[in-house]
Amino acid sequence: MKRLAPILFAVLTFGLAACGGGDDAPTKEEFAEEANKVCQEAEASLDDVGQNAESPQEIADAVDQVIERSRTAVDDLADLEQPDGEDGEVAQRFVDATRKEIEDEGIPALEDLRDALEDEDQAAAQEAAQRLQGIETDASNKAATELGADACAED
Numbered sequence: 001m002k003r004l005a006p007i008l009f010a011v012l013t014f015g016l017a018a019c020g021g022g023d024d025a026p027t028k029e030e031f032a033e034e035a036n037k038v039c040q041e042a043e044a045s046l047d048d049v050g051q052n053a054e055s056p057q058e059i060a061d062a063v064d065q066v067i068e069r070s071r072t073a074v075d076d077l078a079d080l081e082q083p084d085g086e087d088g089e090v091a092q093r094f095v096d097a098t099r100k101e102i103e104d105e106g107i108p109a110l111e112d113l114r115d116a117l118e119d120e121d122q123a124a125a126q127e128a129a130q131r132l133q134g135i136e137t138d139a140s141n142k143a144a145t146e147l148g149a150d151a152c153a154e155d
Contacts, residue, residue: 035152110128116128
């Protein structure tokens with residue numbers, strides 16, 4: 001039994017270390033830096049979407065690209081490791097608000113816009129565009145600013 005004790009101790013020590021015995025959560029600044037990268041990449045990926053679109057179908061296809069890239073950006077933000085404590089709560093509020101704004105409000109309006117373009121329904125397209133413009137972004141902007149993720153806050 002004496003020979004087993006050092007082995008058990010080594011296994012337990014390794015096991016505790018592997019289970020997150022250390023605190024390696026990012027700081028608020030590190031989270032903000034990563035969030036800024038996600039937001040900048042998302043914005044850059046949308047810069048040329050629909051640039052040469054002329055027909056309603058080409059514009060509808062561009063809207064589909066915006067939907068897909070927006071979903072990817074939200075998922076990327078949600079996948080970021082968050083800080084501990086109060087900063088982590090702010091980071092979670094930021095992610096939740098961004099997800100709500102994009103997935104619950106923006107994407108449904110974009111889908112309606114796409115459908116209206118495909119149906120060549122001018123009135124429905126205008127209504128969807130107005131819904132997009134009316135999306136309230138104060139919650140995500142406030143949390144992004146509090147975190148220092150300025151690239152994720154609207155100007």
